[in-house]
Amino acid sequence: MRFLDWIILVLSLVFIVGYGLYKGRGSGTIQSYLLADKSMPWWAMGLSIMATQASAITFIGTTGQAYVDGMRFVQFYFGLPLAMIIISAIVVPYFHKARVVTAYEFLEQRFDAKTRLAASIIFLIQRGLGVGLALYAPAVVLSVILGWSERVTVVIMAGVVVSYAVPGGIKAVTWTDVQQMLLIFLGIAGAFATAVWLLPSEVSFGDALYLAGASGRLNAVDFSLDPNNRYTVWSGLIGGMFLMLSYFGCDQSQVQRYLTGKSVGHSRTSLIFNAIVKVPLQFFILLTGTMVFVFYQFEKPPMLFNKTAAARIEAVEPGPVSQQYQEARQKYDQALETRTTLAHRLLEERRNGNGDPAAAASDLRAANRAVEDARRQGIEVLRQTNGGRDYDDTNYIFLTFVTTYFPVGAVGLIIAAIFAAAMSTISAELNSLATTSMIDIYRRHLRRDATDRHYVLVAKTATVFWGAYAAAFAFFGGRLGSLIEAINIVGSLFYGSLLGVFVLAFGFPSVTGTAAFVGLIVGEIAILLTSQLTGISFLWYNVVGCVVVVVTGLLLSRMRRSEPRLP
């Protein structure tokens, strides 16, 4: 980072805080602080919804994913437009009509207090873990790539978010989300343009696509029916749709965005905006990662993208481990040279119109496999030195590329976009956690007759609490080690059963509160068993959980109706 990069980053942070404070003025009532007086236009909500979903890891991880695995991750989002249609047509009118502040409040109107409490607690646990990770994960990557202190990065991110989210409430969060999403758009477009511009002069964009295709990186669509294959059209359309229904229909961090709409029409339009823009946007981000992959066909990529890990292994004293690592490095360097030669040959044959493209592509893929094998060998040596802990540097690939090759100014823009992506997610999550804590727990069960002023104060205190909690989680995240991955998986285990309860609420008038509550518990057990006993992709957990909750709820309600009534 050079002086101009710092200027861009600092100015963007100062502008976001100032803008958030300005737009959040006059949030003195519950309706204003938590629902923006239902005054938001559709485009602001639409961008806010998108910004909330796009975390920093989405930005840097998705590009890294394309580098490692190609474009197939785009299929994960195929279910999103379908989910948006369903939520827009069914869920939004009910939430608006019920005049609720949280999605879980609706569950009490429909079922009972215990179902609402159970759903609220599930949300607080799941989102509480999520906000910690949303702060911790980018802080780790930025600290390694830029050499910043992890704790300073955490404090800056959390401090900036809390400074506008606490006084301004949802108005500040939504309007800053709009700016942040625009900055993210600019960052993505800038990254893509620069990645293409950095390609060798003799390599056109068409050549780059040709090379990426030959290396098997343009695999955007896969119609195979294998349930263990994580990303296929079917897992995206069905599993992805259930996941997105859960996220946008039952997760307060998203529901609260579209509850601020001026009307049902504005809320619906904000969701439809997402339905239209999200898939092409993800395709574009993945294509940027693919361009990074093509770039590294002609430039030497580091064997380990995590600089700290690479420095650690290189500092190992001469001995068997050091020798194994050097062997892996030599093998890696040779494989890279072969790959570059084959890439040039493939393009030359393309230009001259001679040779056998399929055979040349097959050779290039073999060379890519050789590079990956050598890299894996190096990673295996690294694992021996760190007690067998897994190593994954997918999130470091894009930022390594940016900080090594991007011109001055562009680096600042990308880092600012990553900060924006992190802060937009964290602010919405803190806001929704505070809202659920206050509305579903405090106001419902602890103090029901206080003034608006009191409740706003409680909501602000809750925002500070959740911000401090997220920072504490991020501070001690390093010590959690592999637990982080476990926490990430645990987070994905709750959505299916939550969705099942909402499906019962909207679709089955005969189901009682107790049946829904028991269904929720049984559904959660079913998801846990599925994750432990089968190897199916996590996208299907939501389908399993939802179906089990719905079937259990319906069966229990039917049994209750068929019981003989006592005189």
Place this chain on the structure above:
Amino acid sequence: MPVLLQRPGRCYPVELARGGHIAMAKLDGDKPPFFDTWPRLYAFVAAWLVFLIVLFYAFTRAYQFLP
């Protein structure tokens, strides 16, 4: 200790069901941008998704290099 309200057998609230219909009726006047009705907009979104999948499929096939 919070007191949980128990309302056994509570079913679909009539006012909510009726409210849902009212909201739907009101939405007829709350037109979506560029389209006359919401179902038409939803049909467009579904068609857009199909178009993207076909486009991505063509993209995948165009660069597959099968022998």
